Amino acid sequence: MKSWMPFEWIAAIRFLREGRMQSLLIIVGVGVGVAVIVFMSALLSGLQANLVKRTLSSQAHIVLLPPEEIARPQSSAAGVALRLQKQAQRLRSIDQWQQIQARLEALPEIAAISPIASGPAFVVRGDANKAITLLGIDPVRYSGVIALPERMVAGQLRVGAGEAVIGIELAKDLGADIGDKIRVTTAGDATETFTVTGLFDLGNKGVNARNVYVSLRSAQSLLDLVGGVSSIDISLHDIDEAERLASKIAAETGLTADSWIKTNAQFVTALTSQRVSSNVIRFFIGLSVAFGIASVLVVSVIQRAREIGILRAMGASQGQMLRIFLLQGGIVGFFGSLLGSGLAWTFLMLWRLMARNPDGTPMFIIGVDPWLVAIAAGGASLVGILSALLPARRAARLDPVVAIRG
Amino acid sequence: MADPVTTTPVLQLKNIRKSYGSGETESEILHGIDLRLERGEFAALIGPSGSGKSTLLNLIGLLDRPSGGQLFIDGQETGQLDDTGLTRLRGQRIGFVFQHHHLIPAFTALENVAMPLLVARGRPDADMFAQAGRLLDQVGLAERKQNLANQLSGGQQQRVAIARALAMSPSLVLADEPTGNLDTHSADDVFALLREVNTRLNTTFLIVTHDQRLAARCDRIIEMVDGNIVADRRHQAATN
Numbered sequence: 261m262k263s264w265m266p267f268e269w270i271a272a273i274r275f276l277r278e279g280r281m282q283s284l285l286i287i288v289g290v291g292v293g294v295a296v297i298v299f300m301s302a303l304l305s306g307l308q309a310n311l312v313k314r315t316l317s318s319q320a321h322i323v324l325l326p327p328e329e330i331a332r333p334q335s336s337a338a339g340v341a342l343r344l345q346k347q348a349q350r351l352r353s354i355d356q357w358q359q360i361q362a363r364l365e366a367l368p369e370i371a372a373i374s375p376i377a378s379g380p381a382f383v384v385r386g387d388a389n390k391a392i393t394l395l396g397i398d399p400v401r402y403s404g405v406i407a408l409p410e411r412m413v414a415g416q417l418r419v420g421a422g423e424a425v426i427g428i429e430l431a432k433d434l435g436a437d438i439g440d441k442i443r444v445t446t447a448g449d450a451t452e453t454f455t456v457t458g459l460f461d462l463g464n465k466g467v468n469a470r471n472v473y474v475s476l477r478s479a480q481s482l483l484d485l486v487g488g489v490s491s492i493d494i495s496l497h498d499i500d501e502a503e504r505l506a507s508k509i510a511a512e513t514g515l516t517a518d519s520w521i522k523t524n525a526q527f528v529t530a531l532t533s534q535r536v537s538s539n540v541i542r543f544f545i546g547l548s549v550a551f552g553i554a555s556v557l558v559v560s561v562i563q564r565a566r567e568i569g570i571l572r573a574m575g576a577s578q579g580q581m582l583r584i585f586l587l588q589g590g591i592v593g594f595f596g597s598l599l600g601s602g603l604a605w606t607f608l609m610l611w612r613l614m615a616r617n618p619d620g621t622p623m624f625i626i627g628v629d630p631w632l633v634a635i636a637a638g639g640a641s642l643v644g645i646l647s648a649l650l651p652a653r654r655a656a657r658l659d660p661v662v663a664i665r666g
Numbered sequence: 667m668a669d670p671v672t673t674t675p676v677l678q679l680k681n682i683r684k685s686y687g688s689g690e691t692e693s694e695i696l697h698g699i700d701l702r703l704e705r706g707e708f709a710a711l712i713g714p715s716g717s718g719k720s721t722l723l724n725l726i727g728l729l730d731r732p733s734g735g736q737l738f739i740d741g742q743e744t745g746q747l748d749d750t751g752l753t754r755l756r757g758q759r760i761g762f763v764f765q766h767h768h769l770i771p772a773f774t775a776l777e778n779v780a781m782p783l784l785v786a787r788g789r790p791d792a793d794m795f796a797q798a799g800r801l802l803d804q805v806g807l808a809e810r811k812q813n814l815a816n817q818l819s820g821g822q823q824q825r826v827a828i829a830r831a832l833a834m835s836p837s838l839v840l841a842d843e844p845t846g847n848l849d850t851h852s853a854d855d856v857f858a859l860l861r862e863v864n865t866r867l868n869t870t871f872l873i874v875t876h877d878q879r880l881a882a883r884c885d886r887i888i889e890m891v892d893g894n895i896v897a898d899r900r901h902q903a904a905t906n
């Protein structure tokens with residue numbers, strides 16, 4: 261008997277040890293439940309983080325565009341209608357984008373800002389002719405938003421005068437390689453010839469086939485945007501803040517600010533409903549674990565009625581009896597959660613070995629967050645104590661006379 | 667024996683009644699019991715099966731509440747006490763020895779004897795095990811201290827139960843057929859042990875027994891029939 265241990269702990273542990281088989285079975289039961297919860301949580305958060313990362317590999321967290329112009333039907337002047345029509349054909353640029361950029365740089369939530377001049381164009385090489393999106397960028401700034409340097413598969417990210425970086429898909433379509441020349445033509449019949457300096461793979465076939473990066477200046481002159489930019493790409497420290505910050509920037513600048521959450525609304529909704537359904541599953545696993553613990557303890561109270569009676573006859577209070585059984589629930593929950601975390605860890609290691617891409621690299625990285633284990637242990641102990649509430653009250657209220665006579 | 671008028675009795679019952687059930691099915695088991703036990707008395711409670719002996723013992727042991735009347739332990743009225751108060755008084759003043767031994771199998775003999783002290787103090791300490799050890803020495807089980815309860819014979823278990831009943835140095839030990847499950851030889855041993863404790867520590871005993879031979883070895887014989895005390899004789903106990 262450990263001298264520091266209170267009577268209730270000693271009795272709870274002895275009772276659990278004496279009912280070895282029962283205790284073991286219920287601990288394994290709790291363990292399996294906890295393992296499924298931990299494994300599922302780790303898998304889901306790993307999967308979702310991976311999906312989000314892939315989605316954002318070729319997208320800015322927030323994109324600022326010129327304010328949308330609303331056609332006013334009541335305007336009678338034909339000249340206005342004409343102007344509107346003309347503007348619809350032309351790319352609009354962001355007014356005073358340098359000042360806006362300077363103001364955004366003061367916001368602590370923002371990690372990087374990249375002004376971009378982009379618009380539709382055609383690229384021609386020999387007989388091949390492709391519709392593309394021409395993007396004029398400052399490569400250093402742009403790299404802060406999209407991890408383009410890491411995604412280069414050939415050559416380098418260099419967009420000096422007359423230099424262009426294209427996607428691997430487009431390179432294939434055009435039969436172009438590093439050092440080859442391509443000719444870019446825009447709707448306004450502006451044309452410039454570029455030398456391909458690098459090939460990228462942003463993990464998205466459409467982007468790889470469409471995006472052509474050139475210097476900001478080249479794009480501005482080709483797209484008739486001299487001195488202007490058509491959008492400002494922003495990346496954040498915390499992607500979950502995107503929606504809030506987008507509204508804030510829109511209100512402050514009068515620009516249209518699209519967050520990735522809004523742009524990918526369906527995807528984000530899918531992620532959320534996936535989380536909700538996994539929470540429902542977790543809840544029901546927790547519930548069945550609780551019922552398991554409760555039913556084992558109810559049986560144990562009945563089996564131990566006589567011992568409870570003797571302890572009461574020796575002066576043990578109702579409170580002491582209550583605590584002895586609450587503790588048994590808590591201990592079962594705690595050890596079950598340790599076993600469960602161990603099992604979950606094993607499953608995850610096996611998963612890592614087995615879930616691989618065709619090229620042998622891990623499909624995605626998942627780890628066991630120590631916090632998840634701590635929460636599981638605390639949660640399972642709490643569930644254990646709560647599920648012991650009913651049996652423990654039964655033990656406390658047991659009539660010692662009946663118990664002793666039995 | 668001390669003068670009964672001037673000293674506080676260990677136990678006093680005034681018109682104790684006990685009924686079970688309610689309304690139509692209500693039946694009275696004890697019909698107004700008056701009883702007084704002085705310090706150091708060694709009394710037998712006898713009577714036919716169903717006469718209410720165990721019911722009375724449970725009331726005296728504060729395991730149950732009477733339907734009417736007053737019950738005093740060491741002069742303290744118990745009617746007003748709540749469950750906590752009854753539990754505390756029971757733990758401190760009363761020791762139990764039951765027919766079916768009633769040790770806790772998950773604990774050793776020594777731990778069983780120390781259990782009332784552990785329950786009262788909340789945490790184990792060296793002193794309580796020393797005391798439990800001495801008690802086991804006295805009941806002749808010095809060699810069996812570390813045995814689990816169910817590794818002992820019936821007679822040995824009952825000796826452990828007696829040692830346990832004495833752990834808190836109670837004023838009153840209640841024994842409900844303590845020898846009922848034992849062979850004649852073990853029964854004699856256990857009875858002799860109770861008598862020895864009574865003589866040495868001046869502890870009061872109330873022993874329910876069906877054994878006329880053992881009852882005759884008590885100082886006082888209280889006889890119950892159908893929920894009433896019908897005879898109460900003090901006599902010179904038959905010598906062993």
Ligand SMILES: Nc1ncnc2c1ncn2[C@@H]1O[C@H](COP(=O)(O)OP(=O)(O)OP(=O)(O)O)[C@@H](O)[C@H]1O
Binds near residue numbers: 722
């Ligand atoms: N919980 C109860 N509900 C109803 N009746 C009860 C209850 N407990 C005891 N009785 C009744 O009370 C009467 C006295 O029982 P008790 O156990 O006190 O007898 P006893 O003298 O100890 O008998 P024995 O010598 O067989 O042990 C019996 O008729 C019994 O049926």
Ligand SMILES: [Mg+2]
Binds near residue numbers: 720842
């Ligand atoms: Mg009886």
